[in-house]
Each structure stands twice: as structure tokens, then as C-alpha cells.
Amino acid sequence: MEALHDVSLDIGAGDFVAILGPSGCGKSTLLRLIAGLDQPDSGLLAWDPGHAPKPGDIGFVFQDATLLPWASAADNVFLPLRLRRTPLKQAMPEVHTALHRVGLKGFEAARPRQLSGGMRMRVSIARALVTRPRLLLMDEPFAALDEFTRHKLQEDLLSLWQDLRCTVVFVTHSIYEAAFLARRIVLMTPRPGRIDHELASPLQPGPEARLTPAYAALVAQVTHDMQRSLAA
Amino acid sequence: MKYAPGLFGLLALLVWEAAVWISDVPSYLVPGPVAIVAAFLADPGGLLLSLASTLVVTFAALLLAAALGVLLAVGIASSRLLAAAIQPWAVVLQVTPIVAIAPLIIVWVGNPFASLVVCATIVAFFPVFANTAAGLVSAPAELADLFRLYGGGRIATLWLLRLPAALPFFLAGLRISGGLALVGAVVAEFVAGSGGFASGLAYRILEAGYRLQVPRMFAALVLLSLAGIVINFGLEAFARSVMRRRGEG
Structure with missing residues (x-):
């Protein structure tokens, strides 16, 4: 077809x-x-x-938040960096910045099931932003x-788009x-x-x-x- | 509500004991609960030692089944060729009655302990294997896409996505396999017992049966049931604590 x-x-x-x-x-x-x-x-x-x-230049956000249910918000956002073998210490500031950008400061330790649908989507967007992508696909x-x-x-x-210019x-x-x-x-x-x-x-x-x-x-x-x- | 199972059990025991008393059935036909407890108290050491022997076989088999199950499940999840080659044989393993092949295994393996463990492992293997295999492919396709997008290789995807996603499936399978490992151990002991070397609870049941010590037979049987219940609830509690530790309890 x-x-x-x-x-x-x-x-x-x-x-x-x-x-x-x-x-x-x-x-x-x-x-x-x-x-x-x-x-x-x-x-x-x-x-x-x-x-x-290169990996990380493109961020992808799906219709579902598609988070790892067993991982905290911070660990979910850390995932793309982790797959690029970025050390945790180096990645953490990026993770916090990304979560902050989507308005989830203070929710680092929350599990997906503790978050509302909108907040889960925010985590998903933070995960897409954490690699500072040039192209965001949604x-x-x-x-x-x-x-x-x-x-x-x-x-x-x-406003994220206006700030980040991606x-x-x-x-x-x-x-x-x-x-x-x-x-x-x-x-x-x-x-x-x-x-x-x-x-x-x-x-x-x-x-x-x-x-x-x-x-x-x-x-x-x-x-x-x-x-x-x-x-x- | 909370006490319903306990009260019901107690009531059943009372009715049982009363029925035995009133009808005056000899205890070598139907022993009452009191006679069974008395038979246990007559030789608690011997019966508990046999229980320990059966439990050692059970847990060795459960560990082996879990390790083999996870290993093979990972194998078929990572290679289509391996999946096609193995899966039919895993089903053969599941549908083969262990009673039928236990004598062969005992002859082939030689070492009595090892042969009991092998028999119990065969019985316990399938649930943990099949569940883990299902769990390994349970993660949503979008998450697998995400791993691909960020250049996550097969090892990273297995370690960070597939195995964690399979954990609840594995634990559910482990619980079923736990009960089956005990059944497998007992069945193997029955077969091996007629060969005359093991000392597990099944052997005690056979032995007591030959000597018409029916209350002792029942005492061994009760110990087996209790062990099965403890294994089942123990594995359930284990699964819950693991999931809680992951924040999913």
C-alpha cells in the first residue's frame, strides 16, 4: 500500500x-x-x-508520553543522554534544565503514574529537549x-520554540x-x-x-x- | 471477613474429627486431625528433615528454572532464528508428563540429588520462561523507536528497556514455577523413592503407606501442602516488595 x-x-x-x-x-x-x-x-x-x-539532533514526541513506568521523571529525561553514554554527573544539570523548562521543577523523583496526563507529556517533551535538538518532531x-x-x-x-529557536x-x-x-x-x-x-x-x-x-x-x-x- | 479462611478451616477440622469419632473408622483408613498431629509429634525430626530435603530440591530447581528461563527467553527475544529453533521444543518440555520421563532421567543423571533437581526443573521451567519471553516484547513499540532514535544498541535496549519491562512478567511466572517446582520435586521423589535412595517427603509418604501408618502419611502430606502455601505466598510477597522498590507497588 x-x-x-x-x-x-x-x-x-x-x-x-x-x-x-x-x-x-x-x-x-x-x-x-x-x-x-x-x-x-x-x-x-x-x-x-x-x-x-546525529543521534540527539532530533527530538521525537509521541502521542503517548511513552515514559519508562519504572523510572523517575529525571531518569526518563536522562535516558537519551544515557544512551549516548553521557556520565550521570555531566548529564544531571541538563536534565534539571530540561525539566525546569517544561515547568516540572521539583518533580524530578516522581514516577509517571504519580503524574497527570499533562505532566507526563511535559516529561516527554523535556526528554526530547534534553539533547538540545535542532529538530523537534511531534x-x-x-x-x-x-x-x-x-x-x-x-x-x-x-514559548519554548521562541526561546530555543529549534x-x-x-x-x-x-x-x-x-x-x-x-x-x-x-x-x-x-x-x-x-x-x-x-x-x-x-x-x-x-x-x-x-x-x-x-x-x-x-x-x-x-x-x-x-x-x-x-x-x- | 479477615478471619473467614481460618475459621472455616477450623470448622472443617472439627467436623472431620467429630465424624471420625462418631463413625469409629480405624485410623489406618481415615485418621482424624488429632491422630495426624500425634503422628507428626511422634517423629517431628524425621519428617522435618525430609521436608528440608524436598525444599532444597525445590529451591535448587526453582533457581535453575529461573536462570534457564530468563536466559532462553532473552535468547529467543534477540534472535528470530533461535526463537524458531527453540520455541517448539520448549512446548514439548511442557507437555511431557514428568512421571513418564523421570525414571529415564534418574538412570541417565545418576546422582540422586541432581536427578531430582533436573526433574523438578523441567516441571518448573515453562511458566517462568514463557512469561519472561512475553515480558521482553511487552514494551510499547514507540519506546523501542525512541531507543533506536538515540542510537541505543541491542544491549542497551535489552538492559534499559526489555529486561525492566519483563520484570513483572518474570515475577508472575516465578510464582507459578515455585508451586510447580515443589510438585516436580515430589513427583521425582516418588519415582526415585521406588528406586530406594532419596529421603524427601514423598519417600516418607510412600514408606508410611507401605507400613499402613496412614496418620504419618497424612502428616507428611500436610507438611507438603503447608510448604506449597508458604512458597506461593512467599513468592507473592517477594514480587510485591520488588515492585514496590521500583515504585510500582
């Missing part, structure tokens, strides 16, 4: 790209290809010369959270989420998955954006485009 067809996408350093589309349009596959978790049957994935990613990370938690995490992610590719099936977060919204349609077209966001990124007419207009625009693409 062909999951993706004729997909061409150019992602610049510092971009925040949302890949938007219904279930089964291949957006997760696209993300896994970028991460190198799957290999394309044909086609090419190219990096800027001299910038081919696969519907907030889809399982309640709306209030989701809004808060979206706002925090946006590139984010964010897969979602929520038009509101894509409109609020992304600088570029890539619309995908299913069977086979392909890119229909792309929209640039005119929004000033920030928590207030959600209340602006520009945001409402963008949501309406994306909704309209999506309906038209899916009907075609």
Missing part, C-alpha cells in the same frame, strides 16, 4: 511547520521518515550539507489531553492547534497521502493569538481549504 505519494516539503531552520490532515493521510509516516525511524521505498530525504543529524502530542491542559501546553510549547514539525489533526501553533500549515489529504497545499500563518505567535480575529480568520480559511481538498 502506498502511504505517501509525491510529497515534497522544504523545511528551513527555525520553522514551525504543522502537518495537518485527517487520520490515514500519512502524516505520521512522513514524520517517521524524517526521523529516520522508517526508510522511504523511493524518494530522497536531504539535509543541509554538513548538517546530517506526533499529535496533545491529542489525548483535555482542552485546558492542551491550551496550556500549546502556549508553553510556543525547528519544529508538528503533526496534528486539529485545525485549531495547527492555526494557533504553526508558522506554516501543510494540508495533507489521504489515500494516498499527499500534500494538497500550504498556508503561511499571519499570526503574531503568543497566548493572546487565540482571541484575535486573525486567528478566527485563519481557522476559517484552513477549514474551508480542508473541506475543498477532501471533497476534490
Whole structure:
């Protein structure tokens, strides 16, 4: 079965790209290809010369927090560094910084089951940030959270992106989420998955954006485009 | 509620003793609880020594089964070829009645203690092996992907992901294997006992049976049941404390 067809996408350093589309349009596959978790049957994935990613250059956040249930929050965040054989002493400041960044200072020793869904996702994001990745790939990370938690995490992610200046590719099936977060919204349609077209966001990124007419207009625009693409 | 099992047991013992008294059955047919306790008190040293002998075989077999089970489970989890080669034979081991092959094992192994341990190990092996094998592949695929993304090799993935994920499965298997190791030890002793060398509880049961010392036979049987119960609850408590130590209790 062909999951993706004729997909061409150019992602610049510092971009925040949302890949938007219904279930089964291949957006997760696209993300896994970028991460190198799957290999394309044909086609090419190219990096800027001299910038081919090494382990740790790419952070990945899944829909579930996918934490080690037996390890504390700090140990979970330590994992990527541990796999790169970073000594514990050297890694601990990085681990604390990452946990601090996602607002989990003081929860270092907590086990995943002691944390709420939103906090588990924060640990997962800290784990992705701990290697200081240049590219952050996120696969519907907030889809399982309640709306209030989701809004808060979206706002925090946006300010993290502004602080860290890393590139984010964010897969979602929520038009509101894509409109609020992304600088570029890539619309995908299913069977086979392909890119229909792309929209640039005119929004000033920030928590207030959600209340602006520009945001409402963008949501309406994306909704309209999506309906038209899916009907075609 | 808490005392229900104890009270029920006591009541059953009272009814049993009363029934034996009223019907006046001879104790070589059905001994009452009092006669059984008396038979135990007549030779506590001999019976407890036999119990110790059976327990040594049981625990040696359980340790061996756990070590072999984990080793083979890791083997089939890391190599598809090994999995294809081993798995059918592990099932053969599970379905072969130990009574049928125990005489052969006793002849082949020679050393009585070792042959008892081998028999009990065969009986105890499968649950801990099958559970551990299932546990090793129980971690979500996304976590395995994550290890791959960060360049975690097979050893790191095994050590930091697969083995820890398998721990609760292993402990559940160990609990089943504990009871089976005791059963295996007793069955092997029965077979070996007829060959005339072991001194385990099963041998005492046979011996008492030949001499029509039925109360003593029951006393040995009760000791066996108690040992089984203690092993079961002991392993359960062990599993709980391990999981609690990991913060998952």
C-alpha cells in the first residue's frame, strides 16, 4: 500500500511547520521518515550539507508520553543522554534544565503514574529537549489531553520554540492547534497521502493569538481549504 | 471477613474429627486431625528433615528454572532464528508428563540429588520462561523507536528497556514455577523413592503407606501442602516488595 505519494516539503531552520490532515493521510509516516525511524521505498530525504543529524539532533514526541513506568521523571529525561553514554554527573544539570523548562521543577523523583496526563507529556517533551535538538518532531502530542491542559501546553510549547529557536514539525489533526501553533500549515489529504497545499500563518505567535480575529480568520480559511481538498 | 479462611478451616477440622469419632473408622483408613498431629509429634525430626530435603530440591530447581528461563527467553527475544529453533521444543518440555520421563532421567543423571533437581526443573521451567519471553516484547513499540532514535544498541535496549519491562512478567511466572517446582520435586521423589535412595517427603509418604501408618502419611502430606502455601505466598510477597522498590507497588 502506498502511504505517501509525491510529497515534497522544504523545511528551513527555525520553522514551525504543522502537518495537518485527517487520520490515514500519512502524516505520521512522513514524520517517521524524517526521523529516520522508517526508510522511504523511493524518494530522497536531504539535509543541509554538513548538517546530517546525529543521534540527539532530533527530538521525537509521541502521542503517548511513552515514559519508562519504572523510572523517575529525571531518569526518563536522562535516558537519551544515557544512551549516548553521557556520565550521570555531566548529564544531571541538563536534565534539571530540561525539566525546569517544561515547568516540572521539583518533580524530578516522581514516577509517571504519580503524574497527570499533562505532566507526563511535559516529561516527554523535556526528554526530547534534553539533547538540545535542532529538530523537534511531534506526533499529535496533545491529542489525548483535555482542552485546558492542551491550551496550556500549546502556549508553553510556543514559548519554548521562541526561546530555543529549534525547528519544529508538528503533526496534528486539529485545525485549531495547527492555526494557533504553526508558522506554516501543510494540508495533507489521504489515500494516498499527499500534500494538497500550504498556508503561511499571519499570526503574531503568543497566548493572546487565540482571541484575535486573525486567528478566527485563519481557522476559517484552513477549514474551508480542508473541506475543498477532501471533497476534490 | 479477615478471619473467614481460618475459621472455616477450623470448622472443617472439627467436623472431620467429630465424624471420625462418631463413625469409629480405624485410623489406618481415615485418621482424624488429632491422630495426624500425634503422628507428626511422634517423629517431628524425621519428617522435618525430609521436608528440608524436598525444599532444597525445590529451591535448587526453582533457581535453575529461573536462570534457564530468563536466559532462553532473552535468547529467543534477540534472535528470530533461535526463537524458531527453540520455541517448539520448549512446548514439548511442557507437555511431557514428568512421571513418564523421570525414571529415564534418574538412570541417565545418576546422582540422586541432581536427578531430582533436573526433574523438578523441567516441571518448573515453562511458566517462568514463557512469561519472561512475553515480558521482553511487552514494551510499547514507540519506546523501542525512541531507543533506536538515540542510537541505543541491542544491549542497551535489552538492559534499559526489555529486561525492566519483563520484570513483572518474570515475577508472575516465578510464582507459578515455585508451586510447580515443589510438585516436580515430589513427583521425582516418588519415582526415585521406588528406586530406594532419596529421603524427601514423598519417600516418607510412600514408606508410611507401605507400613499402613496412614496418620504419618497424612502428616507428611500436610507438611507438603503447608510448604506449597508458604512458597506461593512467599513468592507473592517477594514480587510485591520488588515492585514496590521500583515504585510500582
